[in-house]
Amino acid sequence: MIIKGFSFAAVAAGIKYPDRLDLGLIFSDEPAVTAGVFTTTQVKAAPVLIDMERLRQGRSQAVLVNSGCANACTGREGMNNALETGRLLAEQLGIEQDMVLLSSTGVIGAQLNMPAFRSNLKPLVEALSPDGFEAVARAIMTTDTVPKTVFRREMIGGREVGFMGMAKGSGMIMPNMATMLAFVVTDARISYSELSRALKSGVQESFNRITVDGDTSTNDMVLVLANGTADNDWIDDTATPAYETFQNVLEEILKDLALQVVQDGEGATKCITIRVCGAKENGHAEIMARTVANSNLVKTAFFGEDANWGRIIAAMGRSGVRFNQDQVDIAFGDVVLVRNGLGLGPEVEAEAAKILREKRFTVCIDLKDGNGCEEIHTCDFSIDYVKINADYRS
Known part of the structure; x- marks a missing residue:
């Protein structure tokens, strides 16, 4: 499945292990309306803190995500490293730095492998493709045994709207907000307040209803990017059939991903x-x-x-x-x-x-x-x- 205006890429950067996809990129050709929900723990990773601030504008254009290192509890150095990765990526993409969102997963307390980022961001951007979604879903895996993805098309406001979702998570799962990482892209044309409301409602009925081990991650986040290329009538009122349909579909996608997380819980058999x-x-x-x-x-x-x-x-x-x-x-x-x-x-x-x-x-x-x-x-x-x-x- 392809959604017009979105492209994806993943490379094996050697952040922790060699020859393993570990650096992914989600890119929208134009700024996308973006909403996010983040971990509720007091101990938040550097990328979470950065994204919470940047999403005050309700828009983004790129999500840079890595596995192999959480960049949590890494102090000022960790924050500076995260900011540098975003700045370097923005230069490669030709966009503003604050339009880049960051996401990391892996071991807490370790600093990012900055040489791996510096040498692989250009190849990552060059690898962008409309059909690279599955590769990114694999790049964000840690103890996951399988990638977790969902694809949907739905008629909303007389137009066919596409949804693509991915998640990673296998352990440290009782988020009370999200799972460790989840990203959804859609070509729906929807305003920020409606997107944010639909996301929060959907998370409450999906990721907030799962537990693998009762632990909460420092890096949990769910992001939804809507680039509007479906050209449906603007969804800017919650009291409309279009919003209700959008909300229901998004909730179904999030619940599907949440159940995939539980099914792939660390060592789980049931x-x-x-x-x-x-x-x-x-x-x-x-x-x-x-x-x-x-x-x-x-x-x-x-x-x-x-x-x-x-x-x-x-x-x-x-x-x-x-x-x-x-x-x-x-x-x-x-x-x-x-x-x-x-x-x-x-x-x-x-x-x-x-x-x-x-x-x-x-x-x-x-x-x-x-x-x-x-x-x-x-x-x-x-x-x-x-x-x-x-x-x-x-």
């Missing part, structure tokens, strides 16, 4: 949805679902295919949400194994264990205390998760 219903309010349901989804004991039981519902109700009990344990129902898929707080016996647990052998399944928890209902998407904890993170810096 993708699980924790659904809590019957809570007094939605916020209570989300808190409880997130607590269960982040429980190491629950996640290891999923890996072991053990229908140990006791670990689930124990996690519920420490969530801070008040409920009556004597009216709780718990089901794995379509198998109810707890009714009114009591297990239904070994035979039912054996049937529930069959559900745990599937690659994707849903755990349904009913509190029978209200209309609140929310979902959190998670994965299991395997032996490989420990192995991957025990020597991540090597």
